[in-house]
Amino acid sequence: MTHQFDRNIMTTLAGLNLALSYENAAVERLEKRLSESFDSEVKEKLSRHLAQTREQQDRLKERINALGGEPITEKGGLPIPEPPRSLKILIERGSTPSQKEVWESLNDLIMERAEAIMYDGGIQALELLKADKKTIKTLEKNMKEEEGFANWLQKNNPRIAKRLMKKQLEDKREKENKKKEKTEEAAATTTATTTTTTTTTS
Numbered sequence: 001m002t003h004q005f006d007r008n009i010m011t012t013l014a015g016l017n018l019a020l021s022y023e024n025a026a027v028e029r030l031e032k033r034l035s036e037s038f039d040s041e042v043k044e045k046l047s048r049h050l051a052q053t054r055e056q057q058d059r060l061k062e063r064i065n066a067l068g069g070e071p072i073t074e075k076g077g078l079p080i081p082e083p084p085r086s087l088k089i090l091i092e093r094g095s096t097p098s099q100k101e102v103w104e105s106l107n108d109l110i111m112e113r114a115e116a117i118m119y120d121g122g123i124q125a126l127e128l129l130k131a132d133k134k135t136i137k138t139l140e141k142n143m144k145e146e147e148g149f150a151n152w153l154q155k156n157n158p159r160i161a162k163r164l165m166k167k168q169l170e171d172k173r174e175k176e177n178k179k180k181e182k183t184e185e186a187a188a189t190t191t192a193t194t195t196t197t198t199t200t201t202s
């Protein structure tokens with residue numbers, strides 16, 4: 001009986017450390033996203049979820065310690081789709097900052113949904129392992145936060161994408177107008193110089 005109990009605790013600890021390894025990776029990705037994003041609304045949400053993710057790490061560590069384990073410091077691989085090399089180069093080199101932002105927001109959504117799915121599976125596993133209520137509640141709380149952010153992203157990504165694409169178009173028009181003004185100015189200066197030179201020489 002004791003043997004079975006120990007095995008269940010070991011499996012529970014492995015599962016908790018697996019979740020922690022994904023949260024460790026999520027912190028790194030969120031920090032990177034936060035440093036690259038230029039949309040204030042997205043940045044605000046990313047920063048809030050980064051704080052939540054750090055709390056999730058702490059909650060997991062607390063349960064791992066309580067069960068006599070050692071919290072992992074390694075990072076797991078995040079479930080973000082990896083395009084084939086040829087297309088990846090095309091996407092990375094050929095995209096504007098706005099397009100990149102839209103692309104990464106979609107990856108944010110995929111990641112948050114995947115995290116919620118992993119917690120859901122983890123909760124089911126812990127119930128089968130007859131884990132303590134406190135540990136199960138911890139996973140439920142983390143899952144709720146992942147779902148909350150995933151739902152926000154799914155709902156708001158299309159609106160933000162529209163705004164970013166509109167801004168990109170406006171920036172492009174402004175750039176073209178400035179270029180046109182400069183060309184016209186240069187042409188006017190050339191005409192004035194030519195007229196002056198012709199008048200002086202004749």
Ligand SMILES: [Fe+2]
Nearest residue numbers: 026112115146
């Ligand atoms: Fe998350």
